Amino acid sequence: ELVRATNRYLEDPxxxxxxxxxxxxxxxxxxxxxxxxxGSEGELGFSSPLRGGIGEGGGGEGGREEVMAPVLxxxxxxxxxxxxxxxxxxxxxxLELCDSLRDSLLPPLGVRLExxxxxxxxxxxxxxxxxxxxxxxxxxxxxKQELKAEAAKKAAEKEARAQIPPxxxxxxxxxxxxxxxxxxxxxxxxxxxxxxxxxVLKKLGKExxxxxxxxxxxVGKG
Numbered sequence: 211e212l213v214r215a216t217n218r219y220l221e222d223p224x225x226x227x228x229x230x231x232x233x234x235x236x237x238x239x240x241x242x243x244x245x246x247x248x249g250s251e252g253e254l255g256f257s258s259p260l261r262g263g264i265g266e267g268g269g270g271e272g273g274r275e276e277v278m279a280p281v282l283x284x285x286x287x288x289x290x291x292x293x294x295x296x297x298x299x300x301x302x303x304x305l306e307l308c309d310s311l312r313d314s315l316l317p318p319l320g321v322r323l324e325x326x327x328x329x330x331x332x333x334x335x336x337x338x339x340x341x342x343x344x345x346x347x348x349x350x351x352x353x354k355q356e357l358k359a360e361a362a363k364k365a366a367e368k369e370a371r372a373q374i375p376p377x378x379x380x381x382x383x384x385x386x387x388x389x390x391x392x393x394x395x396x397x398x399x400x401x402x403x404x405x406x407x408x409x410v411l412k413k414l415g416k417e418x419x420x421x422x423x424x425x426x427x428x429v430g431k432g
Contacts, residue, residue, distance in 0.1 A: 292304060321334060373428045376421060376425055386401065
């Protein structure tokens with residue numbers, strides 16, 4: 211409101227320069243408090259060329275546009291996408307866009323947006339630090355998804371294995387180890403044709419009994 215009123219005041223043929231300067235000094239002080247401008251004491255407006263993030267700006271109208279353009283581009287794109295999602299009444303898309311703003315769009319600008327119980331807060335941080343954190347999170351998320359997929363694959367394999375009838379269990383899972391079986395499908399001879407030892411038979415017996423229970427459970431589900 212102050213800036214808008216000052217702009218209207220500047221349309222006056224004879225504006226008071228001291229009053230305009232006082233407004234400029236106050237506005238610059240606000241920008242510095244927000245981290246949107248830097249510079250020496252008494253310097254007005256955005257002071258230095260954009261080097262990274264939104265905390266450093268350039269002097270004059272061109273500098274202000276240079277600093278604010280990346281931020282305003284993000285805001286404009288975010289608004290367009292959010293508006294489209296709202297029109298479609300897609301609440302899931304709205305949340306996805308909000309997460310994207312926090313995780314992908316603002317970090318390159320040097321802005322960290324944090325979700326808190328009472329709302330969100332923002333902090334100005336070196337963009338390189340935020341991008342490093344972003345890359346680390348993406349690596350961790352990728353690893354998490356890989357572990358999840360691996361666990362799902364093992365679970366599917368276990369389920370498929372449990373559905374093998376006991377009478378053909380050893381032939382299908384360890385057929386290359388044995389050459390002879392009894393009428394129930396239990397191994398009796400190794401691949402060279404030698405009778406299996408008592409120790410091996412005992413070990414296979416435990417495995418077979420365990421599979422019978424798993425098979426009964428799997429068939430019961432079906």
